[in-house]
Amino acid sequence: MGKEKKRVESITPRDEDFGRWYTDVVIQAALVDYSSVKGCLILRPNGWGIWERIQHVLDGMLKATSHQNVAMPMFIPESLLEREKDHVEGFAPEVAWVTHGGDEELEERLCVRPTSETLFCEHYAKIVQSYRDLPILYNQWVSVVRWEKSTRPFLRTREFYWQEGHTVHATEEDAMEETLRMLDVYTDFCENYLAMPVIRGQKTDKEKFAGAQKTYTIEAQMHDGKALQSGTSHYFGDGFARAFGIQYSDKNNELQFAHQTSWGVSTRLIGAIIMVHGDDSGLVLPPKIAPTQIALIPIAFHKEGVLDKAMEVKAQLEKDFTVLMDDSDKMPGWKFAQYEMEGIPLRLELGPRDIESGSCMAVRRDTGEKVSLKLENLNAQVQELLDAIQQNLYDRALALRNERIYEVHDYESFVETVENKPGFILAPWCDDQACEDKIKEDTGATSRCIPFDKTLEEGAKCVCCGKEAKHMVYWGKAY
Amino acid sequence: MGKEKKRVESITPRDEDFGRWYTDVVIQAALVDYSSVKGCLILRPNGWGIWERIQHVLDGMLKATSHQNVAMPMFIPESLLEREKDHVEGFAPEVAWVTHGGDEELEERLCVRPTSETLFCEHYAKIVQSYRDLPILYNQWVSVVRWEKSTRPFLRTREFYWQEGHTVHATEEDAMEETLRMLDVYTDFCENYLAMPVIRGQKTDKEKFAGAQKTYTIEAQMHDGKALQSGTSHYFGDGFARAFGIQYSDKNNELQFAHQTSWGVSTRLIGAIIMVHGDDSGLVLPPKIAPTQIALIPIAFHKEGVLDKAMEVKAQLEKDFTVLMDDSDKMPGWKFAQYEMEGIPLRLELGPRDIESGSCMAVRRDTGEKVSLKLENLNAQVQELLDAIQQNLYDRALALRNERIYEVHDYESFVETVENKPGFILAPWCDDQACEDKIKEDTGATSRCIPFDKTLEEGAKCVCCGKEAKHMVYWGKAY
Numbered sequence: 001m002g003k004e005k006k007r008v009e010s011i012t013p014r015d016e017d018f019g020r021w022y023t024d025v026v027i028q029a030a031l032v033d034y035s036s037v038k039g040c041l042i043l044r045p046n047g048w049g050i051w052e053r054i055q056h057v058l059d060g061m062l063k064a065t066s067h068q069n070v071a072m073p074m075f076i077p078e079s080l081l082e083r084e085k086d087h088v089e090g091f092a093p094e095v096a097w098v099t100h101g102g103d104e105e106l107e108e109r110l111c112v113r114p115t116s117e118t119l120f121c122e123h124y125a126k127i128v129q130s131y132r133d134l135p136i137l138y139n140q141w142v143s144v145v146r147w148e149k150s151t152r153p154f155l156r157t158r159e160f161y162w163q164e165g166h167t168v169h170a171t172e173e174d175a176m177e178e179t180l181r182m183l184d185v186y187t188d189f190c191e192n193y194l195a196m197p198v199i200r201g202q203k204t205d206k207e208k209f210a211g212a213q214k215t216y217t218i219e220a221q222m223h224d225g226k227a228l229q230s231g232t233s234h235y236f237g238d239g240f241a242r243a244f245g246i247q248y249s250d251k252n253n254e255l256q257f258a259h260q261t262s263w264g265v266s267t268r269l270i271g272a273i274i275m276v277h278g279d280d281s282g283l284v285l286p287p288k289i290a291p292t293q294i295a296l297i298p299i300a301f302h303k304e305g306v307l308d309k310a311m312e313v314k315a316q317l318e319k320d321f322t323v324l325m326d327d328s329d330k331m332p333g334w335k336f337a338q339y340e341m342e343g344i345p346l347r348l349e350l351g352p353r354d355i356e357s358g359s360c361m362a363v364r365r366d367t368g369e370k371v372s373l374k375l376e377n378l379n380a381q382v383q384e385l386l387d388a389i390q391q392n393l394y395d396r397a398l399a400l401r402n403e404r405i406y407e408v409h410d411y412e413s414f415v416e417t418v419e420n421k422p423g424f425i426l427a428p429w430c431d432d433q434a435c436e437d438k439i440k441e442d443t444g445a446t447s448r449c450i451p452f453d454k455t456l457e458e459g460a461k462c463v464c465c466g467k468e469a470k471h472m473v474y475w476g477k478a479y
Numbered sequence: 480m481g482k483e484k485k486r487v488e489s490i491t492p493r494d495e496d497f498g499r500w501y502t503d504v505v506i507q508a509a510l511v512d513y514s515s516v517k518g519c520l521i522l523r524p525n526g527w528g529i530w531e532r533i534q535h536v537l538d539g540m541l542k543a544t545s546h547q548n549v550a551m552p553m554f555i556p557e558s559l560l561e562r563e564k565d566h567v568e569g570f571a572p573e574v575a576w577v578t579h580g581g582d583e584e585l586e587e588r589l590c591v592r593p594t595s596e597t598l599f600c601e602h603y604a605k606i607v608q609s610y611r612d613l614p615i616l617y618n619q620w621v622s623v624v625r626w627e628k629s630t631r632p633f634l635r636t637r638e639f640y641w642q643e644g645h646t647v648h649a650t651e652e653d654a655m656e657e658t659l660r661m662l663d664v665y666t667d668f669c670e671n672y673l674a675m676p677v678i679r680g681q682k683t684d685k686e687k688f689a690g691a692q693k694t695y696t697i698e699a700q701m702h703d704g705k706a707l708q709s710g711t712s713h714y715f716g717d718g719f720a721r722a723f724g725i726q727y728s729d730k731n732n733e734l735q736f737a738h739q740t741s742w743g744v745s746t747r748l749i750g751a752i753i754m755v756h757g758d759d760s761g762l763v764l765p766p767k768i769a770p771t772q773i774a775l776i777p778i779a780f781h782k783e784g785v786l787d788k789a790m791e792v793k794a795q796l797e798k799d800f801t802v803l804m805d806d807s808d809k810m811p812g813w814k815f816a817q818y819e820m821e822g823i824p825l826r827l828e829l830g831p832r833d834i835e836s837g838s839c840m841a842v843r844r845d846t847g848e849k850v851s852l853k854l855e856n857l858n859a860q861v862q863e864l865l866d867a868i869q870q871n872l873y874d875r876a877l878a879l880r881n882e883r884i885y886e887v888h889d890y891e892s893f894v895e896t897v898e899n900k901p902g903f904i905l906a907p908w909c910d911d912q913a914c915e916d917k918i919k920e921d922t923g924a925t926s927r928c929i930p931f932d933k934t935l936e937e938g939a940k941c942v943c944c945g946k947e948a949k950h951m952v953y954w955g956k957a958y
Contacts, residue, residue, distance in 0.1 A: 037556060096577045
């Protein structure tokens, strides 16, 4: 047992080295294993289980907003990728190329999709004819490939999983409404399921998606103060429609170009969950997204009646929750540490004395707090605890993030803040990319977004060049 | 409307040209669209919806039998693919090769997975240590790529979707039990959800999976009499374990090689559903797998109260069923034909006179039969009808298949039967591959399986060479 115990305890403390802590959690919580292809991960049951929960919940939200799932091929012919100029420039340098099928060289090489705008557009050009066909609201859940130089589990991998929504609308107004609706859906999902507060806003031109007219984003703050772009929603205008010939006859029987959107979230969200909620004992999962919500540990279960009672309690709990009961012959201490490492929100311990007194001991993963629960009407008490954990995780993350937003108006303070205070900086900007570039070069911080909810004070000056500011911007180092 | 009506009616009659009928259904039921890469299909909402239902139901069955989902990378390095000799020989000629990442040539080329045994095995070699770690029961839902020369929607495509289960066991006995358990799961799924009777048996050595010791199969008969291999389950023995070094310490602390299985079903099943149940009006979906179970068509819905009542009926039905209500301004006749084409099991028509009499008209997709239903207690009546449709589809397919199984004992009859009677042939075989080869060359029929439930009569002779027979075998032309 000694060896097993040690394994659980061997992660780097979070505040000592956040990067190593992160990698330790990812491995020790058995979320991933490395494959022999750099940057291509194996998602183990604990890791894939989180993604399955994300898919389940978010897919329900997408269907509730009238979206339909489809599946596009994984290959894009080079000539198709090249159809929209900005798009190909953004993606071509980092795609994987298939050149041979069996022994034969292909007539045209194919890239493995880095994103599927071009495939959707080619299809839309065929199926869109009349205004009656619109809107078309499609989504797919797939993996995509980007040949990144440096990689990190969940945050930057060569293959990653995501959903990509691609929609077609008659008018700019309809398309903009969809673009912002999906940002709302992502916000709702991140805040209410992942317990992760986000800042909503628009990306600067420098940071927007290759081929988009406007990109909107939700930005979350990790425990180390860095930003993680957690979801984006793009308004394309009719740029892709013109490149691909997506036209419809309007009510007056005149041909019009369609307006489009795309939007996506990916397995990066798993990285965000780890870095927002995790602690020195490992992963901490919000109850609403945890694949396993309760670890039920029978204590001294060789004693008569314990295992039977545990089975009974498990069956009762499974009416409302996902439960893992561990009656293996490992030591309870090992089990406690292991399921803490895996981030299971609630542990229930059930031993002979608990059974005698008609109770069990609940231990919260978020606070470590122990609460004795009555076995009678157990599920309602458990639900209350899980709700409290979910709320506490959100409140804690929100408080920490709000503590670490620094508004600055002069460049010296800006540079000094980036250097010494992890977090976000809110500062006015002149809209000139030269200032963004300078800030990045001087400090490593990038513009995260132009937030929806901050207006510029009259007469505000750009924090970098001192000229008239046009927008307030959140800045920060980012993953 | 004329144009729309015509579109629906334009499919080739099934008995005139089964191949063209199939392609027509696939396109007109809006299951797929072609992409610009040959053999790589776009699965449209109607097609992907069926696969989602298959995934949902079968995934539940896999979880109920203790399997866990994971995700392996899509790329396999060439050297890894080559690790098991038979396996690489079977797959290398038909894989797609990635040679470049961005502008750089890769040090080692990567194939896009044609199947993932090698990836699972490499992972298992790392995570399997003790007999306590076993069994490991993993599955994944992904797409795989095989660079086929000739392709056909769902039946043979270069990219297709499937689940692949890969399990590790301590003993041959455990692994064999798993291999057959999964064949049972597939049988249950095909017969009870897809309403498709299957014949269960073992593949001959010639037809088994590359690298397997034994391959088991379920074989279904399509409407044209041809066979479709609908699911396979493989017993690997310790062949892969030896090639990849998958060893565990047993209870005596001695190192043993593990025993493995793999098993899968794919989007071919959608092809099977089409070819088993479809008719001259298009697709016919079994209610238990139909993404939309009911098409609700309000009639004369500009009249007061019709649309309100239809909404009310829809809300009532949606408590138990998936419902599409079409209140577009298209003609009812067009809607009837379109939703028949799409295979929706039940149509409900609701007009002013129906409402007056507190009823609605139900039309069965399988038989065309019309039944008047009371609006009171509607869901129970609908459930009864859907159950009847599900049962009828199965019974009809079973009866037709059983009519078309021909037992023959001499070669002349064999050849004559293959030529003139679509269906399966049951005939004794000597276990010599030379006879299989000759039969294929002479007739185009292949061995489908050595069935579990047919024993050899004493003294039976091989239908081909006349030597002593070892097994009864089902033969047939196959997709």
